[in-house]
Amino acid sequence: MKKLLSYLSVLTILIFSNCQGQQNVTTAVKTSKTESMKQNIYQFKVQDLSGNSFDFVSLKGKKILVVNTASKCGLTPQYKDLEALYKKYKDKNFCIVGFPANNFAAQEPGTNEEISTFxxxxxxxxxxxxxxxxxxxxxxxxxxxxxxxxxxxxxxxSEVEWNFQKYLINEKGELEHVIAPRVLPTDASITTWIEK
Structure with missing residues (x-):
């Protein structure tokens, strides 16, 4: 009887260990799938305000702030801070890419040409x-x-909450942070990230 109990104990331990191993393998496979599905921003080509092709590959190795903009919004003065940020860090592997959008209260009604002029x-x-x-x-x-x-x-x-939401992309083209629209471009949460 003792031998049988001892045998059953060993068998239980082996089965439990095997299940744990299987669980770890399953977790590793799921993690691997998520990693392989993860994309980066370098796959995209878009048009700029002048109608020219803009390839995100040209920004490889730089930190990027992507922002949706609007000309008739209470947050429109953020353009001033965005430009100041760009001028300060553009020679330090940093770039800002603006995307005008008319999704919020029709605050970007203009044509590409009108937006550029504005x-x-x-x-x-x-x-x-x-x-x-x-x-x-x-x-x-x-x-x-x-x-x-x-x-x-x-x-x-995430969901774009309003105009001037900011997405911070690292040097590998991967998304690192989402910054709310009302957070100014000069906020420490952004400048510290650029400088680190």
Whole structure:
């Protein structure tokens, strides 16, 4: 009887160990699948305000701040801070890419040409500005699908809350942080990230 109990104890331990091993293998496979599905921003080519092709590969090795903009929003003065941030860090492997969007209270009604003129005339914007896109809804552009879907960016699901939401992309083209619209571009949460 003692031998039988001893045998059953050993058998139970072996089965339990095997199950634990299987669980670890399953977890490793799931993690591996998530990693392999994770994308980066370098896969995208878009058009800028002038209609020229803009390839995100050209920003490889730089930190990137992607922001959706609007000309008739209470947050529009952030263009000034964005431009100041760009001028301060553009020679330190940093770039800002703006995407005008009319998704919030129709606050970006202009054409690409009108947006370009507005940005130059009022804020002297020199950072790359892309053609107007949609950043939410059924017609959301591919870049913003990447930025807002965890299955694509590997970090988190998010929703663009309003104009001037900021997405921080690391030197590998991966999403690292999502910054709320009202947080100024000069906030320490952004400048510290650029400088680290």
């Amino acid at each position: 940005c130059q005339k009022n804020y002297g914007v020199t950072f790359p500005m892309m053609a107007k896109v949609s950043v939410k809804g059924s017609d959301m552009c591919e870049v913003y699908k990447f930025l807002t879907e965890k299955s694509k960016n590997g970090l988190q699901d």
